[in-house]
Amino acid sequence: MVVKFVVNSKKRAYKGPPFKRLIDVLRDDFGLTGTKEGCGEGECGACTVLIDGQPVNSCLVPVGQVENCKVETVESLGSSAELHILQKAFLEEGSAQCGFCTPGMLMTSLAWIRNGGSDKSQEIREYLAGNLCRCTGYQHIINAVIGAVREYKKAKARRKGLFLPSPRVSGERAG
Amino acid sequence: MKFLKAHTPDEAVRLFGQHPEAIPLAGATDAMVAWNVGRLNGKIILDLSAIDEWKTIQILRNSLKIGSLVTHAEIQRHPVIRKKFSLLAQASSQIGSTQVQNRGTIGGNIANASPAGDTFPPLAVYNALIHTVSFRGPRVLAFLDVFAWVKKTRLHPSELIEAVEIPYPSPVPKRWMFRKVGTRSAMIISKTVAAGLLWMNKDATVNKLRFALGSVAPTVKRLKTAEAFVAGKRLTPDVVEHACRIMADDISPIDDIRSTAEYRLQVSQNLLRSFLKF
Numbered sequence: 001m002v003v004k005f006v007v008n009s010k011k012r013a014y015k016g017p018p019f020k021r022l023i024d025v026l027r028d029d030f031g032l033t034g035t036k037e038g039c040g041e042g043e044c045g046a047c048t049v050l051i052d053g054q055p056v057n058s059c060l061v062p063v064g065q066v067e068n069c070k071v072e073t074v075e076s077l078g079s080s081a082e083l084h085i086l087q088k089a090f091l092e093e094g095s096a097q098c099g100f101c102t103p104g105m106l107m108t109s110l111a112w113i114r115n116g117g118s119d120k121s122q123e124i125r126e127y128l129a130g131n132l133c134r135c136t137g138y139q140h141i142i143n144a145v146i147g148a149v150r151e152y153k154k155a156k157a158r159r160k161g162l163f164l165p166s167p168r169v170s171g172e173r174a175g
Numbered sequence: 176m177k178f179l180k181a182h183t184p185d186e187a188v189r190l191f192g193q194h195p196e197a198i199p200l201a202g203a204t205d206a207m208v209a210w211n212v213g214r215l216n217g218k219i220i221l222d223l224s225a226i227d228e229w230k231t232i233q234i235l236r237n238s239l240k241i242g243s244l245v246t247h248a249e250i251q252r253h254p255v256i257r258k259k260f261s262l263l264a265q266a267s268s269q270i271g272s273t274q275v276q277n278r279g280t281i282g283g284n285i286a287n288a289s290p291a292g293d294t295f296p297p298l299a300v301y302n303a304l305i306h307t308v309s310f311r312g313p314r315v316l317a318f319l320d321v322f323a324w325v326k327k328t329r330l331h332p333s334e335l336i337e338a339v340e341i342p343y344p345s346p347v348p349k350r351w352m353f354r355k356v357g358t359r360s361a362m363i364i365s366k367t368v369a370a371g372l373l374w375m376n377k378d379a380t381v382n383k384l385r386f387a388l389g390s391v392a393p394t395v396k397r398l399k400t401a402e403a404f405v406a407g408k409r410l411t412p413d414v415v416e417h418a419c420r421i422m423a424d425d426i427s428p429i430d431d432i433r434s435t436a437e438y439r440l441q442v443s444q445n446l447l448r449s450f451l452k453f
């Protein structure tokens with residue numbers, strides 16, 4: 001089967017079994033090894049990439065399902081000469097130790113800031129709950145995202161519409 | 176492995192009719208875990224993910240019709256669901272993680288029939304209807320009738336879930352609640368998951384209670400005995416305590432890796448008590 005899709009703004013054609021995992025296609029077929037595999041079952045988020053702008057676990061996506069989709073990996077962020085706001089924030093905050101979770105953390109955070117996510121620590125923690133880190137204890141990662149959100153909002157006109165805060169758990173009508 | 180891709184509902188029905196042994200694929204969040212451990216080797220896969228007709232949320236006069244391929248992320252963002260079916264919006268926002276919510280669908284959640292399916296207690300108290308299609312024609316099932324046992328549905332061979340229809344609760348309930356109890360606050364399979372709706376009469380007696388629990392029986396359970404018991408009564412401490420006691424008649428919690436039967440019963444009783452006392 002041939003699957004045509006876009007990876008980091010470049011048109012790609014994959015040829016092979018349609019049930020190959022997107023993570024394997026990215027790493028083995030396209031040489032994009034920035035995306036990491038931690039658990040292979042959707043629990044850790046190390047393999048997070050964006051499909052049509054939304055973060056997903058690339059270990060749970062069969063490549064046959066990404067026909068005509070836009071995939072973004074960590075390689076689409078800045079270069080060492082010109083870092084992305086998020087990469088800069090992670091560096092300055094010391095948000096990586098072993099660094100294995102970092103590509104996934106960056107991609108989920110990228111969706112958060114692009115979707116107009118807030119700089120509230122609790123909301124960021126909820127959004128990033130599917131990205132596990134064994135090293136940092138999370139605080140430095142959250143701090144970096146908070147900083148990046150503020151930077152992003154300063155730098156660009158706020159993009160609205162995709163994100164809404166979570167609804168109330170329970171309630172009571174008056175009267 | 177053979178990979179069939181349907182682009183329209185008709186094509187899906189035809190392909191599934193020709194290959195009743197095929198395994199449907201929606202967001203693949205459950206199916207890929209099975210694939211990764213080799214359980215799908217040699218199987219035929221019927222990919223539904225390109226069927227746009229099943230990705231819409233239709234606002235009808237008396238109900239909302241959610242296509243089976245609508246994701247948990249889309250459900251929790253939908254303004255009408257957030258307003259009129261907040262328990263479902265809440266359940267969807269607590270499934271797995273952001274990443275799982277972006278792929279996982281409501282149809283896949285139902286067809287998977289896990290005792291811990293988080294959308295089930297809300298759908299059970301909203302009296303949802305499940306629309307299915309197959310070469311035999313369409314069918315409508317009451318939500319609770321879809322489940323036969325742990326991971327087993329009563330869907331016929333070659334039958335697909337097309338949509339979930341939920342009638343607007345009328346009148347608007349006086350109280351509502353969704354609670355998921357797990358070991359940590361995110362990324363966790365429920366130990367117990369509950370949803371409740373309560374309507375009161377003018378004289379402060381209960382008009383109607385609907386309360387459903389997941390993870391405390393092989394399939395999601397409505398507390399029929401307790402619901403019938405409180406109807407027409409004032410929610411005095413004695414009435415609430417009795418309702419919590421007789422709840423044990425409707426559920427059959429088990430010991431497993433996530434929790435014990437005793438703990439689950441206790442938590443379930445606490446959830447009902449806190450809802451009725453509020």
Ligand SMILES: Cc1cc2nc3c(=O)[nH]c(=O)nc-3n(C[C@H](O)[C@H](O)[C@H](O)COP(=O)(O)OP(=O)(O)OC[C@H]3O[C@@H](n4cnc5c(N)ncnc54)[C@H](O)[C@@H]3O)c2cc1C
Nearest residue numbers: 042201202203204205206271279280283284286292293336
């Ligand atoms: C890390 C992780 C965490 C999770 N956490 C939760 C959680 O907290 N709560 C929860 O409830 N679930 C959870 N899940 C389970 C899963 O994500 C959900 O059940 C999801 O809604 C499944 O939908 P899907 O579209 O991905 O299903 P798929 O994997 O595509 O399909 C699941 C099953 O349903 C069948 N199927 C799918 N669509 C149809 C259809 N239209 N008609 C007939 N059959 C169909 C498939 O054949 C398959 O057997 C989790 C999964 C993962 C990997």
Ligand code: FES
Nearest residue numbers: 038039040045059
């Ligand atoms: S490798 Fe995909 S979630 Fe862990």
Ligand code: FES
Nearest residue numbers: 097101133134135
């Ligand atoms: S830095 Fe090591 S896992 Fe996060």
